[in-house]
Amino acid sequence: MKRIRGENQNSQIISKYQRIIHDKFILDVLSLASTRLSNNEIANQITSMYGFKVGTSVISNCIQTVQDEMRDWHNRPLENNYPIIMINGKVFKIKTEESRRSKYVNKTLYVVVGINADGQKELIALYVSNTESATEWMNILVNLKERGLSETCIIVSDGLKGLKEAIENVYPKSNAYYLHGSYD
Structure with a gap:
């Protein structure tokens, strides 16, 4: 995420040094991504929604994380306990x-x-x-x-x-x- 110097940036969504992002933020990013917006357009929408700037790398990482989790879920081994x-x-x-x-x-x-x-x-x-x-x-x-x-x-x-x-x-x-x- 880009750093803004000289300003007090206290976000209610992403706090200083936080590595895990709230589910609502991720859902908003995914919702915007589902409309086929570019990462730049999503970042601009997030800025207007939350009032702070987010880099395209954060957007890309959110989307990639969910895609990885979906792939892992979809490929996970199934236990043979479903009669x-x-x-x-x-x-x-x-x-x-x-x-x-x-x-x-x-x-x-x-x-x-x-x-x-x-x-x-x-x-x-x-x-x-x-x-x-x-x-x-x-x-x-x-x-x-x-x-x-x-x-x-x-x-x-x-x-x-x-x-x-x-x-x-x-x-x-x-x-x-x-x-x-x-x-x-």
Whole structure:
């Protein structure tokens, strides 16, 4: 962070010699980053929001830290203690910028929730893809198996396209149940 000499800089967000930044600050940085602003633009917005200057390296470090944590979470080994998993995919229209023109494309968010032996639900995986297909489901289930989810007794889903075949190939001993509607 840039140092401003000759002024008393007592910030309520980042105190002198502080190395850990408050969650709200990080959430604000990530929120601004999600709008596709540059690090300079984010730094300017943070300056107007909080009343102190922040260098682009601080912005970059905040974003990189969260990306690293997300990658670690997504690649973490799974304990094989989820007798039940619930799988769902939801298609969203996402606005993208291509050649300075806005365009909407479909993206599928895949969510995998495990229910442990104590009955507690845990989010165990999130995936984003351009399509919902048997190939994508196969990749997801193989990834779960490689991360340690070697067996599961029951798989609950709403009969998504290609999922049945993927389950039969990756988890042939599991019982698959297909429900329509919400399964909270």
